[in-house]
Amino acid sequence: MAASLPDLLLTAEKAPADSARARGQAGWARSLRLWLPAGFLILLAAACFLWPQVYPVPKPVGGSVLNAGLPPLSPGHIFGTDPVGNDVFSRILYGGQVSFEVGFAVTAIGLAVGGSLGVTAGYWGGAVDAIISRVLDVLIAFPALVLALAIAEGLGPSELHVIWALSVFSIPATGRIARSATLALREQTFMLAARLSGTRGPRILLRHVIPNIVPQLMTFSLLGFGVVIILEGALSYLGLGIPLPEASWGSMIAQGQQTLTASPDLVLIPSAFLFATVMSLNLVGDALRERWAI
Amino acid sequence: MAAAEGLRPGAGTEFTRRAPGSPTLRLAGRRLLAAIPVLWGVTFLTYVVMNLLPGDTAQLLLGANATPAEIHQLSVELHLNEPFWVRYGNWLGGVFHGSLGTSLQNGENVTTILGARLPVTAELLLYAFVVSLVLAVGLAALVARWPHGIMDRLSLVISMMGLSVAPYVLALVLIYLFAVKVQWFPAIGYTSPSVSLVENIKSLTLPAIAIGLPLFAVYTRLLRADILEQLQREDYIVTARAKGVRPWPIVLRHALPNSMFGLITLVALNLGTLIGATVIIEPIFSLPGAGDILVQSINDHDVPVIEGIVVVFAVVVVVANLLADLLYAALDPRIRYGRVAS
Numbered sequence: 105m106a107a108s109l110p111d112l113l114l115t116a117e118k119a120p121a122d123s124a125r126a127r128g129q130a131g132w133a134r135s136l137r138l139w140l141p142a143g144f145l146i147l148l149a150a151a152c153f154l155w156p157q158v159y160p161v162p163k164p165v166g167g168s169v170l171n172a173g174l175p176p177l178s179p180g181h182i183f184g185t186d187p188v189g190n191d192v193f194s195r196i197l198y199g200g201q202v203s204f205e206v207g208f209a210v211t212a213i214g215l216a217v218g219g220s221l222g223v224t225a226g227y228w229g230g231a232v233d234a235i236i237s238r239v240l241d242v243l244i245a246f247p248a249l250v251l252a253l254a255i256a257e258g259l260g261p262s263e264l265h266v267i268w269a270l271s272v273f274s275i276p277a278t279g280r281i282a283r284s285a286t287l288a289l290r291e292q293t294f295m296l297a298a299r300l301s302g303t304r305g306p307r308i309l310l311r312h313v314i315p316n317i318v319p320q321l322m323t324f325s326l327l328g329f330g331v332v333i334i335l336e337g338a339l340s341y342l343g344l345g346i347p348l349p350e351a352s353w354g355s356m357i358a359q360g361q362q363t364l365t366a367s368p369d370l371v372l373i374p375s376a377f378l379f380a381t382v383m384s385l386n387l388v389g390d391a392l393r394e395r396w397a398i
Numbered sequence: 399m400a401a402a403e404g405l406r407p408g409a410g411t412e413f414t415r416r417a418p419g420s421p422t423l424r425l426a427g428r429r430l431l432a433a434i435p436v437l438w439g440v441t442f443l444t445y446v447v448m449n450l451l452p453g454d455t456a457q458l459l460l461g462a463n464a465t466p467a468e469i470h471q472l473s474v475e476l477h478l479n480e481p482f483w484v485r486y487g488n489w490l491g492g493v494f495h496g497s498l499g500t501s502l503q504n505g506e507n508v509t510t511i512l513g514a515r516l517p518v519t520a521e522l523l524l525y526a527f528v529v530s531l532v533l534a535v536g537l538a539a540l541v542a543r544w545p546h547g548i549m550d551r552l553s554l555v556i557s558m559m560g561l562s563v564a565p566y567v568l569a570l571v572l573i574y575l576f577a578v579k580v581q582w583f584p585a586i587g588y589t590s591p592s593v594s595l596v597e598n599i600k601s602l603t604l605p606a607i608a609i610g611l612p613l614f615a616v617y618t619r620l621l622r623a624d625i626l627e628q629l630q631r632e633d634y635i636v637t638a639r640a641k642g643v644r645p646w647p648i649v650l651r652h653a654l655p656n657s658m659f660g661l662i663t664l665v666a667l668n669l670g671t672l673i674g675a676t677v678i679i680e681p682i683f684s685l686p687g688a689g690d691i692l693v694q695s696i697n698d699h700d701v702p703v704i705e706g707i708v709v710v711f712a713v714v715v716v717v718a719n720l721l722a723d724l725l726y727a728a729l730d731p732r733i734r735y736g737r738v739a740s
Contacts, residue, residue, distance in 0.1 A: 242439040249674035250708060253696050254447050334564040338678055341566050342693065354566075361570055361682075368574050375567040383562035390558075 138391035141384035148381060152200035162191035176369050183373050186356075187363060188349075192370065195351035196377055202263060202352045203381065206336045207329045209267045214274025215325060221275075222282025223313060226290065227305075237283065243276035252335070256344035266345050270332055281324045285317040319396040326389035330382035337378055353378045429723055433716040440712045441493075441705060445486050448701045476502055489705065498709070499702035503695070508706040511691065516710065518588060519676050519687035522602050523669075526610035531665070534617035535654075542625035543649050553618060560615025565675055569608040569682045576604060586684040605683045609675045613668065617661060624657035625649065632656070655729060666715070666722035673711045 155161065176184040176192075183192035225236035252269035259265040289295060289312070298308050337354030339345035346352035353374040360370030460468055473479040477488070492499055498508035541550040577585035583604050589597035629635055629649070638648050676689025684690075688707050695703040 242436060242443070249671075249677060250444070250692065250696070250704070251447055253677070253693070254704075257696050258450075330562065337564055338566060338674075341678070357567065357570065364570060364574055365578050368578075371567075371570050371574070375564075375571065378567060379559075379563055382564070383558065386558060386562050 134391075134395070138388065138395065141387035141391070144380065145384045145388065148200060148377075148384075149204055152197045152204060156194070156197055161194040161197065163194065175367070176373070184367075184369060186359065186370055190349075190351075192356075192373055195356055196353070196374060199351040199353045199356060199374065200377065200381075202346050202350075203333045203336060203378075206263065206266055206270065207332045210270045210274050210332045211325050211329050213267070213271045214278040214328060215321060217271070218275040218278030218280075219282045219321060222279040222284075223286050223309065223317070225279075226283040226286025227309060227313060229290075233283075236279070240276045240279045240283075243272070244280070249335075249338075252339065253342070253344060256339050261344055261347040263346055266336055266339055269339065270335055273335065274328055274332065277328065278321065278324065282317060282321060285320045286313055289313055289316055319392070323389045323393045323396070326385050326392070330385035330389075333378065333382055333385075425723060425727070426720055429720050430716075433720075437709070437712050437716060441490070441709055442486070444705055444708050445482075445489070445701065448699065448704060449482050449485075489702070493709075498706040501695075501700055501703050503698050503700045503703070508702050511703060512688070512706055512710060515686060515688040515691050515707075518685055519680070519689060521591075521598075522605055522609070522676065522680075522685065522687060523672055525599075525602050525606040526613065527665070529606065530610035530614035530617060534614050534621060534661075538618050538621035538625060539649055539654055541622055542629065542653065543645060545626055545629075550622075553622065557615040557619045560611050561619070563612065565608050565612060566678050566682060568611060569605065569679055572604045572608055573682075586682075588683075588685045601683075602685075605679050605685060608679050608682075609672065617664065620664060621657060621661050624660050625653050628653040628657050658729060659726060662722045662725050666718040669715055669718045673707075 183196065185191055186195070221236050221240070225233040225240075251272045255269040255272070256265055259268070295308070295312060298312055303311075336345055337352065337357065340352040340354030341358045343355070343358070345354055348355060356374040357371055357378075360367075360374070364371055460472060470479075477485060489499055498512070500507055501511060537553055541547070541553045544550065573585045576582050583600050585604075587601060589601045591598040632653075635648060635652060638652050643652070673689065673692075676687055677693055678689070679685075680687040680690040681693060688710070691703060692707050694700075695707070
């Protein structure tokens with residue numbers, strides 16, 4: 105992947121040279137920069153998870169061949185149907201569920217495992233730091249997509265296996281961010297004060313370290329969330345992700361590729377959703393970074 | 399300016415004498431030594447992962463109709479029945495003798511496969527890198543000259559889009575636009591440069607854009623931020639302005655060289671992650687490169703071929719990181735003369 109997590113490490117660690125405040129933007133404009141993409145994400149997630157529950161949509165699988173290959177805006181099939189006769193709109197909604205679930209789970213695993221490793225390494229330092237850092241280094245140097253492909257291929261396609269495979273990306277990257285954020289805190293006066301007043305390690309971590317690194321981890325996770333969604337699509341695209349005929353944006357794109365010349369909309373519709381989702385995640389991340397000045 | 403001249407190599411011999419054995423070379427040597435355990439770790443990890451996976455390789459090679467006797471015979475032939483440590487040891491021993499083993503799939507020499515596949519991938523990545531780097535440096539310098547101007551806003555939008563687009567989506571959109579709608583480039587296939595150089599470049603253009611556009615986006619974003627930071631925060635910029643240096647030379651001669659460090663680090667890091675890009679992009683465009691055979695080999699559990707490709711890419715990453723360190727030294731005299739604890 106061209107934009108994989110290690111690439112983002114550098115851009116994420118970089119403070120933006122110009123904030124919206126410096127540009128003299130009005131308050132409402134800054135709010136809009138955050139809430140426009142965030143609102144889109146909330147609406148999309150709600151549509152994917154709630155719409156099929158409250159409003160009857162055609163099933164995403166087992167469509168009739170009689171309805172195959174309908175163009176977009178056909179009656180009853182707003183995005184048309186694919187060559188097997190499945191409703192594209194419904195597949196978008198169900199595929200979106202997969203994207204959100206995988207993205208959320210992988211990010212959460214990265215935060216839990218990578219975050220604790222990084223905080224541990226950064227806070228205790230010394231030998232602990234050396235060992236954890238070397239392990240993270242090897243994992244970052246390792247071509248993670250090979251590992252992810254191997255895991256997905258070996259364990260067989262399923263949503264859970266995709267989540268395990270993609271955690272290979274999120275754990276070392278989150279770990280590195282958490283470590284450097286914790287390291288930066290270590291020399292702060294309030295940390296010294298806490299230690300001098302006899303606060304114990306776990307309490308310092310809970311009350312002083314974690315609240316202070318949350319903004320950085322949060323913005324990084326939003327970028328990572330987008331990357332994970334792209335990678336989930338890539339695995340599904342290669343046939344190693346969500347097993348067919350279940351819907352995933354990646355596998356929809358791969359299927360649509362076969363009829364690219366005749367009906368490009370089968371590629372373009374899931375691509376547009378993938379693009380809009382990832383871009384919104386990136387925009388929310390940027391807006392939060394600006395707001396928290398990190 | 400006179401003081402700066404004195405810092406250039408050859409101009410002031412006292413500096414080279416003060417640091418015997420060239421600090422740059424010592425730095426390079428130290429990095430190379432540190433790379434050995436990482437390289438070993440990568441090959442070992444690959445071997446472990448490929449062997450932990452369920453699925454009998456011999457069974458996979460022979461297909462579903464093979465008898466147990468046939469499977470056993472093939473396992474013995476390919477040494478698949480030997481313990482993991484013995485196989486890894488044999489492979490590692492071979493590496494020290496310059497042999498990467500043979501493919502389990504067809505008995506072909508891995509070095510031969512790599513020799514056929516790597517040039518395609520190397521050409522593709524070089525194409526993508528050169529174009530994205532040249533465009534990124536040019537655009538970043540241009541927009542940093544007039545920050546928050548119309549060009550700047552446009553470049554921010556473009557880089558946000560490039561950052562958000564999945565490479566396979568970009569590849570398909572490019573094929574649809576430039577190979578189906580207007581037939582400027584071939585949709586798939588590869589022409590060797592020995593056949594026709596023009597056709598060769600044409601066959602690599604769309605895949606190179608698919609790989610290069612996201613890179614271009616990330617590079618522009620990073621470099622623009624770095625240049626602006628230099629322009630806004632550094633005293634030497636104020637000095638240059640005060641003594642009447644024109645705005646363009648300030649950006650190009652003062653700020654740009656000092657903003658390259660982040661970009662160099664990122665490019666070196668990128669090289670390793672690009673193995674992922676080729677894995678997706680090469681099959682889409684039917685390019686006979688290393689990424690294409692890697693996907694096949696993972697599906698076939700063809701461990702020697704996977705190891706060969708992973709090792710080559712790992713070595714490339716290590717060398718790229720080393721070159722990045724040397725480039726830092728070239729750009730920053732303080733590093734060159736070992737004045738900065740690194």
